Amino acid sequence: MCQANYAAKVNSLPDDSTLELATRLGVSAHVARVASTRQLSTSIAQVVLEADPALAGVPGNDIMVRVRDAAGKFIRRRYSVRAVDPDASTLTLWVTTDHDGPGCSWARHAQPGDLVDVVGPRGKIPLNLEADWHVFIGDASGLGAFYRMAESIEAPGRAIFIVEIDHDDDALTASFDEGIGVTGIFVDRQGRAKNDPAGLLSGLAAFEFPPDEGHAYLFGEFSTIRALRGALLDRGLDDERISSKAFWRAGRTNAEHGEPDKSEN
């Protein structure tokens, strides 16, 4: 029913390159329509897309959005799905907008009715259903994924958020079911470099691991995520209980397919 509903709303076909990409990845390609946009805070804009809800996959998944770079060339950017409404056939994204880049520019200027090619679902980091507690660590770019994942935790699970922010109003919150223990630690960056892990490392140091089984999810800046993974291993968390994904890299634009530069220098 949802699919028929969606098909009735958007009749355009994605670009051939989008269809080819989706075929290669074994996922779907669609043309989504921007339903609404809203600046939620200094650094985060919400973009709601009318799109096939199947694109949302599971909590932790993302979609690839086709945007234009400054030269007018089409490239892709990946955005985690913050929320999905199967009845309305909408996907909600939280996009960071406090820097200059093609993805940021798309989110800032998107207007209701705009059409955009999307590919999804993407992503390999779902919630670990075996874990008793889940710690989500990163920056504002991870907040949408963190909250969607945490909203899928079943009682009596625990969610702990350690998130570095640049502005007080970026400390966006979410509501969770009763029976879920929630702890939020927002760390003020205080002007430190974007790839300086000191703030999140001190936030992590202040968090005492509960005695039962936990899982850590790290989403954000490349070097910071790497340092956090090391700190968690040093604290004795097993490698398989740490899921990390670099979303962007300080001082470098993401590649045309949306991935940050992962080179050593």
Ligand SMILES: Cc1cc2nc3c(=O)[nH]c(=O)nc-3n(C[C@H](O)[C@H](O)[C@H](O)COP(=O)(O)OP(=O)(O)OC[C@H]3O[C@@H](n4cnc5c(N)ncnc54)[C@H](O)[C@@H]3O)c2cc1C
């Ligand atoms: C799997 C995956 C999921 C992602 N999910 C989300 C998401 O839900 N929300 C989200 O906002 N982003 C998310 N990202 C990151 C997103 O895809 C883009 O990389 C990001 O929006 C920057 O793209 P851009 O085109 O605006 O800037 P780029 O062209 O990539 O970069 C331009 C400049 O801006 C800097 N920059 C990029 N991002 C930031 C930032 N967040 N803060 C400060 N400076 C930055 C870069 O270092 C560079 O100097 C995800 C990335 C991946 C790989």
